[in-house]
Amino acid sequence: MILPVSANLKEIEKKGRSYPWSKPEICLCCRQSHVWGHGFVEALFDGYAKALPLRRYRCPGCGCVIKLRPEAYFRRFQATIETIRSHIFSRLQAGRWPRGLSSARCRHWLRALKRQVLAHLGIEWLSRLPEAFDQLVSLGKVPVSRCI
Numbered sequence: 065m066i067l068p069v070s071a072n073l074k075e076i077e078k079k080g081r082s083y084p085w086s087k088p089e090i091c092l093c094c095r096q097s098h099v100w101g102h103g104f105v106e107a108l109f110d111g112y113a114k115a116l117p118l119r120r121y122r123c124p125g126c127g128c129v130i131k132l133r134p135e136a137y138f139r140r141f142q143a144t145i146e147t148i149r150s151h152i153f154s155r156l157q158a159g160r161w162p163r164g165l166s167s168a169r170c171r172h173w174l175r176a177l178k179r180q181v182l183a184h185l186g187i188e189w190l191s192r193l194p195e196a197f198d199q200l201v202s203l204g205k206v207p208v209s210r211c212i
């Protein structure tokens with residue numbers, strides 16, 4: 065399972081594996097055992113040249129692996145949630161993508177958002193995509209994920 069936590073990417077870049085992650089008190093799956101360190105997974109983020117190590121924990125009781133994820137990011141996305149959101153919102157309002165990121169990448173986000181909306185919310189939400197974006201987030205979905 066993935067646990068979103070507040071994390072300072074600049075500090076992670078500087079300290080690497082010695083970055084002080086806050087460890088969950090108890091296992092989030094069984095809520096009984098204390099968790100143990102279970103290595104790191106590397107993940108890429110915009111603005112960071114190298115992959116950053118993200119902490120993992122494992123529960124000796126139920127075997128659940130908990131991966132900590134900086135809360136400003138969707139899983140498997142390198143841009144912050146706020147960047148993705150603001151790019152889609154300004155495209156919808158101004159009719160063009162803001163400068164900075166590749167527009168091919170942004171178009172993927174918008175296409176994926178429409179698919180997610182159709183899959184989880186219904187066709188009537190296509191006329192209010194900004195609201196739908198936030199609604200999907202509150203349902204625990206990644207609104208720009210390519211997997212339904």
Ligand SMILES: [Zn+2]
Pocket residue numbers: 091092093094095096097123124125126127128
């Ligand atoms: Zn457990």
